[in-house]
Amino acid sequence: MEEKLKLYLRTMISNKGSDLHLKAGSNVRVRIHGVLKLLGKDALSAAQMEELAREIITPDQFDKLKKERNLDFSYAIGSDHRFRVNFFYQMDGLSAVFRIIPVEILTIEELKLPSVVNEFANIQRGLVLVTGVTGSGKSTTLAAILDKINREQKKHIITVEDPIEFVHKDRGCLINQRSIGQDAHSFSDALRAALREDPDIILVGEMRDLETIDIAMHAANTGHLVFSTLHTLDAKETIDRIVGMFPNDEQNRIRMSLASVLEGVLSQRLIPTVKGGRAAAIEILKKTARIEQLIAENRDSEIPDALFEGKEIYGTQTFDQALLDLLKKGEIDGKTALEYASNPADMKLKMQGVGKGAIVDENTHNKEMDVFEFKEDDV
Numbered sequence: 001m002e003e004k005l006k007l008y009l010r011t012m013i014s015n016k017g018s019d020l021h022l023k024a025g026s027n028v029r030v031r032i033h034g035v036l037k038l039l040g041k042d043a044l045s046a047a048q049m050e051e052l053a054r055e056i057i058t059p060d061q062f063d064k065l066k067k068e069r070n071l072d073f074s075y076a077i078g079s080d081h082r083f084r085v086n087f088f089y090q091m092d093g094l095s096a097v098f099r100i101i102p103v104e105i106l107t108i109e110e111l112k113l114p115s116v117v118n119e120f121a122n123i124q125r126g127l128v129l130v131t132g133v134t135g136s137g138k139s140t141t142l143a144a145i146l147d148k149i150n151r152e153q154k155k156h157i158i159t160v161e162d163p164i165e166f167v168h169k170d171r172g173c174l175i176n177q178r179s180i181g182q183d184a185h186s187f188s189d190a191l192r193a194a195l196r197e198d199p200d201i202i203l204v205g206e207m208r209d210l211e212t213i214d215i216a217m218h219a220a221n222t223g224h225l226v227f228s229t230l231h232t233l234d235a236k237e238t239i240d241r242i243v244g245m246f247p248n249d250e251q252n253r254i255r256m257s258l259a260s261v262l263e264g265v266l267s268q269r270l271i272p273t274v275k276g277g278r279a280a281a282i283e284i285l286k287k288t289a290r291i292e293q294l295i296a297e298n299r300d301s302e303i304p305d306a307l308f309e310g311k312e313i314y315g316t317q318t319f320d321q322a323l324l325d326l327l328k329k330g331e332i333d334g335k336t337a338l339e340y341a342s343n344p345a346d347m348k349l350k351m352q353g354v355g356k357g358a359i360v361d362e363n364t365h366n367k368e369m370d371v372f373e374f375k376e377d378d379v
Contacts, residue, residue: 001052006077008039009098013081016277018100018135020083024049024093033278034135034270046093053087053094072181074101074163084165099135101165105147106140113141114322116284116315117266121148126263126287127220129207131232136268137280138229139165139205145227146203149173156198160190161205173201180205187212195219204228210245217254220261234319234342235265235285236303239295259296263287267319271340273331281322281340283307286314320347327351 005022012020012030019031020039024046028039054062056075065071070088075098077083082101087094108117120128128145130138143166149155150173157173162180169175176197184190187204188211194202195215207213207228220226232238239258246254265285270278285291285307294302310316317325319342326332334351341347 001048002055005052005056005098009077009081009083009100011039012098013100020098021095022049022052022098023090023095026092031135033276034272049094049096052096057087072163074165074179079103082165082167084163102140103167105143105166105168108144108148111137111140111144111280113144113280114282114284114315114317116286117141117145117282118148119286119315120264120266121145121152123225123263125220125223125225127217127226127228127258127261128264129228129230129238129262129266131230131234131238131265131267132269133231133233136270138268141266141268141280141282142203142227142229143168146201149201150175155200157201157203158194158197158199159203159205160184160187160194161203162187165205188215191215191219195222195224199224201225201227206230207242213242213245217257217261221257232267233269234267234283234304235307236300238265238267239300239303255298256296259292262295269319269340271323271326271332272336273326274333275331279326279331281319281326282317283319283322284316286310286316288314288316318342320350323347324350 008020008028015030015032017030017032021029021036022044024044027041027043029036030039053065057073061071061073065087070086072086075083075085080103082103083098084101085096085098087096130141132138146157146168150168150171153172155173157175159177160180161177164177164179168177178184178190180187180190187208191202191204191212192215202219202224204212204216204226207216207230216226216228230238230241232241242258243251243255264287267283268280271281273279288310290306291303294300294306304318307316307318308321311321323337323341327334327337337351338344338347
């Protein structure tokens, strides 16, 4: 079964896919530019899925899978291709998802991220969050920021991940990467220990629980630079989520602390482009006196206006401003911009040339999207 798995993975790579889905009782599928496509016509049996699991994980890991009913780990094909894997049980047996982890770490410029993202690599202390749904490129953006720091500064960086995704070599920085399960019991344990390991920068793969968030904020409060991720759609929701995870009687304290330590939020989504790929649209929050005041005074609803108005001065932007920039560059079409907009009505007005930040060239949003078609011959 492992040889068949490698064939599936190589086919996915050649078709520029991101995720391979295997499910007992169903056909193999791959995600190509955000869309699931069938890969071949054979369905996998429950016995085949269990055989595969036994072949690619250790006996201890298989015991853990049987006990906890799911398992995270990494898998590699030689030195060129690495994958983040999750095995889990469902009603028909085992399922698995293999997500490709690029071996090469792309730069901020190569990812075509806004130039202001470079500034987050030069922050000395505080909390920086990269947010978005699963598969929105959060880890890729964080890796690019960390790589810039690694090449330009001399710091001690500790990462805590589940599992380790991008592997960073020591360059200007000393980097210790720890994997949950293998090198540490939990995010909170590893983060608490990191405070005693003389770090300048701590990367927490995901702030999953209240304890991890509390320790991360404490680390940021005590002079460290902390990067992490959350599954939230925008900056306002990110702040609401963090504060809301704490008991009511602690929320004022947390809000004041967050206002003090939060240096930035990058909230991103991958948008289908006219060429068939995907481009990152990013809402950007940077700490300013106004942003700090809005968070402290529980005026989160005013944050989008502050981001919109700060674009020229601070480089902040709302998600819809990011969409408009992609539209003006001709990377996405008007239909896509309206479909993904946070405020479609306002977006439509700007596309018609009405309001601040409106599009002047009417032709930039009349291009039809070139839809990617999966070739069955490739499998």
